[in-house]
Amino acid sequence: MKKYLISLKSYIAIMSSLTFLFITIFSSSLVALILWLFDIRLSLFFSVAIVCVLTTVLSTATFYFGTAYFLRYIERFNKASKRIGDGDFSVRVERNRDKFRGNFIYLHELDELADSTNKTVSELEKMNFLQKDFISNVSHELKTPLSVISGFCEILLDEPDEADRKRYLNLIHAEANALSELCENMLLLSKLDNNTIVPQNDVIRVDEQIRKALSTLIQKHKSEHELELLLNPVSLKTNASMLMQVWINLLDNALKYSKSKICIECFEQNGEIVVRIKDDGEGIEPSKLERIYDKFYQCEESHKKKGSGLGLSIVKRILEHLRGEIEYKNTECGVQACVKFKV
Incomplete structure (x- = not known):
């Protein structure tokens, strides 16, 4: 499957050439028609000059309105970037429908950029969710053993029976070990996430x-x-x-x-x-x-x-x-x- 339906460089070159050719023919025909209808006699120099001026004006107007196609993409990127900057990772850059692409992956480079932007924002949204979920889970996982330890310590303060005291101390020891293991695992994950090179000798x-x-x-x-x-x-x-x-x-x-x-x-x-x-x-x-x-x-x-x-x-x-x-x-x-x- 080919990547682009047409590259931006080719699109601009083709559209520029076709527009200039069409407007040149149109301007020449228009000037010739006016001169013929009104029976105006002008030298070749002035005739060519009028054609050039008319071609320039019409080409400028055509390109001015023709750039709206690209500006629509840029405006989409601009709106999306503002929302991403505000922390809204649910935004997506709108792409043209698949039927315009046919068997091609992208319409052009801007379409590929839109797709890449959407994938990046999707990953940011996932990371944002995981971060919030991580904080919530850490809080819960730390709170549970700490509550158990605190509760058994309160019981021990009022527990005269030696056998029960030993049983409660064993439970506190087990919860403390679980808490220590949790902290070690979180530190190991942090280390793995931040290390890019691991020696393998x-x-x-x-x-x-x-x-x-x-x-x-x-x-x-x-x-x-x-x-x-x-x-x-x-x-x-x-x-x-x-x-x-x-x-x-x-x-x-x-x-x-x-x-x-x-x-x-x-x-x-x-x-x-x-x-x-x-x-x-x-x-x-x-x-x-x-x-x-x-x-x-x-x-x-x-x-x-x-x-x-x-x-x-x-x-x-x-x-x-x-x-x-x-x-x-x-x-x-x-x-x-x-x-x-x-x-």
Whole structure:
């Protein structure tokens, strides 16, 4: 498919030439007709001079009114930029209907600029929404554990029973750890968003790193899941600490939401290192799969007690830095996360 129906340079050149040719012929014919009708005798010099003056006047008038076509676009950009400057990101620059473009992507450069502007404003609108949503979620996520900690501290002040005091202290400790983990995740996300270059000088065995992450998490969760490990020895040059964070988050999700069995595969295929983590959880609604990487997004209300909704956001951002990709999909018996790296 071609990009432009006609470029602005070609459009202006063609229109200028055709306009000048048409007006020159029209002016010459008009002057000749007037001289013939009124039987006026003029020298060739004066005849040509009159034609030139008339052509100049008519050409100027034609171009003056003809520029209205371009001014309509510029006026649209001007109105849109003012509204964007005022913080209104719902504005869009109006484009001509598709039927004028036919099989071409754009009418011309101004049409392409309008499309690019609309895409930029759409991203700004999305970022503005995410920022507001982020602030709201952070406030909520911080308020909940702080309220719990404050409430149990008040109970402890009046609680004489030693067993109950110990139970409440354990609950306060758990909430404080959750709060600390939330802050660490937010700091990590901020770091990932602001870093453009991540050093990747570590040569690691992916299968061994997955085993290490799994061992740590099994102790943490005191998990009794049935594990099926199909880990082939594969090596990758990457950032070891950041990649470990990927496995920690993905395996942590699998252990949280799986009912009884988790299958982990690691192998090299068609020039790619592939890691698949399958669990037998309840699955994710197809309409929600696209949002699972959004900050603080959780598919079900029941999952809120199991995390803050930042894990997959961190995974996605890390893999963008490490030139990897991830795909979540539902399977017949649960959910599968598939991570790929080019060798």
